[in-house]
Amino acid sequence: MDPIMTTIAAALAKEAVTSGKQALGKLLERVKERFAKDPGSEIVLASAQENPDDTKWVDALARVLDRTGEADPEFAAELRELWAAAKPEVHSVEQTASGHGVNNSNSISGKVIGNVVQAYKITGDIHGTAGTDQPSW
Template sequence: MPEPVLVSIAAALAGKSVGALYELVRDRFSKRADAAAALAASAGAEPESAEVAALAEELDREQRADPEFAERLREQWANEAQAGHADRGGVVNQITGTVSGKVLQARDIQGGVSF
């Protein structure tokens, strides 16, 4: 079973919301038809879908086979996460991995919060 971070990466790749990371994986997977097919099949899929799970499995397989790729993948993932930073009082809320329970993301709250 892939690590939660790989599932998060796979979900982001499915949404093509991570440009340089997508290119890294697409280029790497171009050498393996089954991996390229998993990437293509995941396009637009929901994060909990079988397609995203299959992509996470391919990422896991590839990172186990090549520690250098694993390092580049995680480095690029961290870069993409940092790219969503706020300037001049803005806010960026981000959750990765599996979340269970309630989550509140906010900037300024006037008054109380209850669930």
């Protein structure tokens, strides 16, 4: 699956719902316009927006966007263009932490090869378990 479609799906599910940001709004409107021709896709988009923290729905939306983009390369190109305009809005998020909270302000973008851990305090070693996405502590 195209990683950009996964990123767009997450932004549409979470960011576009909670913000009135102009570029994301344009991206969302274009997707809604396209999905209006396909009730199943509309349901997936609505479900992802209603459940933005549910990876099942966000992944389903990413697959629908990917499949739609493969069938219509012009639509995929348009989404990429709209995403390029919206990306700065999505990544300009203010982060705060209080008490013993942690603010990991470093951003990770693009394809990650290997493991990434962001934590407040680690005592001991961290070992990844081969073949899974779950660390062993």
